[in-house]
Each structure stands twice: as C-alpha cells, then as structure tokens.
Amino acid sequence: MKYAPMIFNWSLLVSSKKPSDEEVAYVDDKARHYSEIGPERLPSLSPSAKEHQDIKSLDEALLKIKDLERRLKDIEFRIPKKYPEVTGGAGFVGSHLVDRLMMEGHEVIVVDNFFTGRKRNVEHWIGHENFELIHHDIVNPLYIEVDQIYHLASPASPPHYMYNPVKTIKTNTVGTINMLGQIWNQELFSVACSEEVKSERCLPTAREGNDQAGFTFVSKMNQEP
Numbered sequence: 165m166k167y168a169p170m171i172f173n174w175s176l177l178v179s180s181k182k183p184s185d186e187e188v189a190y191v192d193d194k195a196r197h198y199s200e201i202g203p204e205r206l207p208s209l210s211p212s213a214k215e216h217q218d219i220k221s222l223d224e225a226l227l228k229i230k231d232l233e234r235r236l237k238d239i240e241f242r243i244p245k246k247y248p249e250v251t252g253g254a255g256f257v258g259s260h261l262v263d264r265l266m267m268e269g270h271e272v273i274v275v276d277n278f279f280t281g282r283k284r285n286v287e288h289w290i291g292h293e294n295f296e297l298i299h300h301d302i303v304n305p306l307y308i309e310v311d312q313i314y315h316l317a318s319p320a321s322p323p324h325y326m327y328n329p330v331k332t333i334k335t336n337t338v339g340t341i342n343m344l345g346q347i348w349n350q351e352l353f354s355v356a357c358s359e360e361v362k363s364e365r366c367l368p369t370a371r372e373g374n375d376q377a378g379f380t381f382v383s384k385m386n387q388e389p
C-alpha cells in the first residue's frame with residue numbers, strides 16, 4: 165500500500181488575506197475591554213460560596229453512598245449462600261444448572277473430567293470469584309467441603325456410555341459413592357437421570373427411548389443413594 169506524502173503547506177499559515185475592517189474592529193474592541201476591566205475583574209477560577217456548599221454536599225453524598233454500600237454488604241453476608249458442587253457441570257444440562265446457580269449468587273464448584281463436557285460451556289464464569297472448575301474423574305475420591313451436590317457426571321448418550329461400559333458402571337456406582345461421601349446430609353444430594361429411572365432423588369433430564377436405554381437404566385439405578 166502506498167502512502168501519499170504528507171506535505172505541510174507553510175504558505176497556508178502566511179495568509180495573504182488581510183483581516184477585514186470588521187475583524188480589526190472586533191480585536192480592538194476586545195483589547196480595550198480587557199485593558200479597562202483589568203485582570204482582577206476577570207471571572208474568578210476559585211469556587212464561589214455556593215460552589216463550596218455544593219462541594220460540601222457532594223462530599224456528604226459520597227459518604228452516604230459509602231455507608232449504604234457497607235450496609236448492603238452486611239445484608240449480602242446475611243443472605244445464606246450455598247456452596248453447591250455440580251459434577252458434570254461442563255456438560256449440556258450441567259452448564260445450564262451452573263448458570264442458574266451462579267446467577268443466584270452461590271459459590272459453585274464444577275467437577276468434570278471433560279469426557280463429553282467442554283470448558284467453553286462454562287468459560288464465561290472462569291475468573292469469577294464465586295466459581296471454581298476442577299478437572300477430576302469422580303471414580304477417584306475427592307475431598308472438598310460443599311453443602312449441596314448436583315450429580316450429573318455420567319456418559320449421557322448411547323455412544324458415550326457404550327464406549328467403555330465397565331467405566332460407565334464404575335462412574336455411576338463408585339463415582340456416585342465417592343460424591344456421596346463428600347456430603348453429610350444425603351437429602352442435599354441430587355442425581356440427574358433420564359426418565360427411565362424412577363426415583364424421587366432424580367432430576368429428570370431426558371427420555372432415552374432406545375435399545376440401549378436399559379444399560380444406562382441399570383447403571384443409573386445403582387446410583388440411588
């Protein structure tokens with residue numbers, strides 16, 4: 165790409181055009197005006213009494229805002245926050261649940277081995293002080309303190325749960341036992357299951373009306389706490 169050379173035309177500064185009589189008269193008039201009133205009569209730049217008053221009330225307003233912010237923080241602290249853990253929180257259903265919990269102001273921990281889940285499903289929360297993402301396979305124990313668990317970590321669709329059936333059964337049994345071990349009150353433990361699994365503890369997520377549904381059904385049935 166070619167650039168046009170920048171030429172500064174000095175002749176523009178030395179205009180040949182003479183000021184008109186009107187322009188000269190204006191400049192004369194201004195010069196006379198300011199020589200008459202003198203510098204002391206120029207408008208003062210220091211604040212007037214009224215402006216002083218305004219600044220004072222501005223300070224007071226800022227103090228009030230600070231006080232209100234502090235009281236708001238106090239109130240926020242009194243609202244019971246939950247510390248829920250979402251296993252499989254990087255998956256389709258899990259990430260929507262995470263959004264909901266985060267929007268409600270809870271401190272959310274996501275545990276996922278990214279078998280089918282994706283970081284991008286929760287990336288908008290990464291860096292948020294209430295959010296933590298742990299790359300972990302629930303088949304191995306995990307020792308963290310939470311006060312509620314939404315257990316969604318499981319291969320969800322036939323190609324995924326049939327990919328390694330033994331591992332699927334391990335995830336849904338050993339994995340679930342591991343997650344249960346994290347929480348003292350099992351009433352605060354919810355499992356996501358498809359509609360075939362009839363249990364009050366289940367959060368129904370999908371209808372798995374296919375030949376292999378029985379496999380995931382049996383596997384998930386073992387999850388029931």
Ligand SMILES: O=c1ccn([C@@H]2O[C@H](COP(=O)(O)OP(=O)(O)O[C@H]3OC[C@@H](O)[C@H](O)[C@H]3O)[C@@H](O)[C@H]2O)c(=O)[nH]1
Binds near residue numbers: 279280282302356357
């Ligand atoms: O061993 C595993 C398997 C899977 N996962 C995770 O579990 C999540 C499953 O989410 P997917 O997007 O694949 O599937 P869905 O969100 O549709 O499944 C959801 O509804 C159906 C239920 O049976 C599933 O338990 C629930 O997660 C993924 O993030 C996956 O990485 C684990 O963390 N560990």
